[in-house]
Amino acid sequence: MNIKEIQIPTFLKRIFNGRNTVISIPYLWLLFLFLFPFIIVLKISFAQPVLAMPPYTDLLKWGESWWPTIQASFDSYLFLFSDSLYIHAYLSSLKIAIISTILTLIIGYSIAYSVAKAPTQWRAILLMLIILPFWTSFLIRVYAWIGILKTEGLLNLALTTIGIIDKPLIIMNTDLAVYIGIVYSYLPFMILPLYANLEKMDMSLLEAAADLGCRPLKTFWTVTIPLSLPGILAGCFLVFIPVMGEFVIPDLLGGSETLMIGKVLWGEFFYNRDWPVASAVAIILLAILVVPIMFYQKSQEKAIS
Amino acid sequence: MKNKIKYLLIASVLTCSAQIAVAAAEEKVVHVLNWSDYIDEQVLTNFTDATGIKVVYDVFDSNEVLEAKLLAGGSGYDVVVPSASFLARQIQAGVFQKLDKSKLSNIGNMWDDVEERVAQFGPLNDYSVNWHWGTTGIGYNEGMINERMENAPTDSLAMIFDPDVVSKFADCGVHFLNAPTEIIPAALLYIGEDPKSTDTEVIKKAEGVLAKVRPYIQKFHSSQYIDSLANGDICLVVGWSGDIFMAQYAAWDAENDVEIVYAIPKEGAVIWFDQLAIPKDAPHPDNAHEFINFIMIPEQIAIATNYVWYANGNLASQAFLDEELLNDPAVYPTPEVLEGLYTVPTYDAATQRVLTRTWTKITTGY
Incomplete structure (x- = not known):
């Protein structure tokens, strides 16, 4: 029998060509690691808490008929609006996320700019220095900050030894410590997209501006900043979105009054064992975050066209 | 030569069947989830030496986290240690399985006084045996406290709930446990309410007590x-007794002139019991029983107790405990103090x- 006689149907060929297979990988990734978990969380948010394993009711009830009856409850969502705690927590997280993003942007931009402007042979080393801390566990780095910031810590020791202060500064367990921890931890996420953008910038544009009599500072504001806007946006979103739901840094460095949605969610899940309310908190957080993401998408599309 | 091959064949068949037999029994491993800083690892090594069962040991730091898991x-855990x-x-x-007491030959070593108190929570003795128990009380740095206040009421709830007292220590650092089910009852006791109250109107009164000292925490x-x-x-x-003893020991070990003291408030304090139990879906229940049985050997639990400085529920082990530990009323309270200790209720949703x-x-x- 000739092997050529076996014909693969053309429609299958069309579906399983190399291009489609490659494209399908990111979609499968999103399907399994984003959509499925999201649907599970959404499902739990419409259930009701019970004392069982798992501690919530089944959404679908299979009775006599062929079709299951759906027992969805909106109680969890209604509950979130009945208590001002949740709105305060969302707003407080928003505030912390915005302030940290701005601080990270200012520091990150200056670092990315100097790295991009550094002599070529230096850049690799400087970038390496930025990425190097990532080789240590995130938790250990946050713990190191406890050692630096605490009342009897390195910072206070150094400052009192030099004689700048005579009473130790109380930084540990305050919002300031949370900001320091967040800015430190997320700085590379800001620097890397900014650097990638600034490095590619056409320097002749800056020269042209100078030739036409533009002062360096004005050139920076009217040429460099607008050109690096995609990098700024990418960096800001990479920082803003995870900070919004941050739990570890405020838990370890912050005081107990630092109100963040991550901690509220923790309380719902662990103290109250109310998985439906915890899920509803997470779904609403997602809804809040989707708005800036869509805004970003729009700006990206605009940049491409 | 032929014979040699024959023997080889027999030998390989035998080893194969031996492997099959082992596979039919449980894999030689037990997964234990216990509180952080709550064991001398020597006990785990001894267990593995005695039974050949490897211990995979994980830790947690709150009942809430354990419960969610x-x-x-x-x-995937075989032995866990929730509070009563x-x-x-x-x-x-429906999380736990009943213990198979026929596999626990050492259960006679346990202390019936502790079992009686644990039984107040429900049929807990059918499902668990005691690991350690302790109190929630006041820990303080003697030097720093004396520096800021003469005759501070260190043995009273006033030390932690009276704003005039707590405010004096705000500058040197005041921490409370992040455990509402233990701090709120203590606050209720301070204002003369029943600490075991499950009345929501009474519980809300704790807010007023804690709000006054909150700025200093x-x-x-x-x-x-x-x-x-x-x-x-x-x-x-405000912390757990053994944790504060651990801080005391660490300070002593570091020779940093920090003197830590633990006090049980005279008004009363929470007494809690951490229990060894086996989840229903434990992958290695036989090994779990063997582990719990090993823990009940007086000499073995004594190694852990002498290290963690909490009291245990094993009466026979007291012969192997440090004299100093056994005679410390902050660890093994006197009958009068024991009288004033209360258990926290199990709250409904x-x-x-x-x-x-x-x-x-x-x-x-x-």
């Missing part, structure tokens, strides 16, 4: 205070929500 199911008040509810939720956290107290970063905590909400209000102000 258990309720989600399929945690949480265990009672988890048994109701730096943090509510359940594990950081051991290091902070030992290093002299904080001077006053609605009461728990009020308790948590009150707690959030206290800690964050919202």
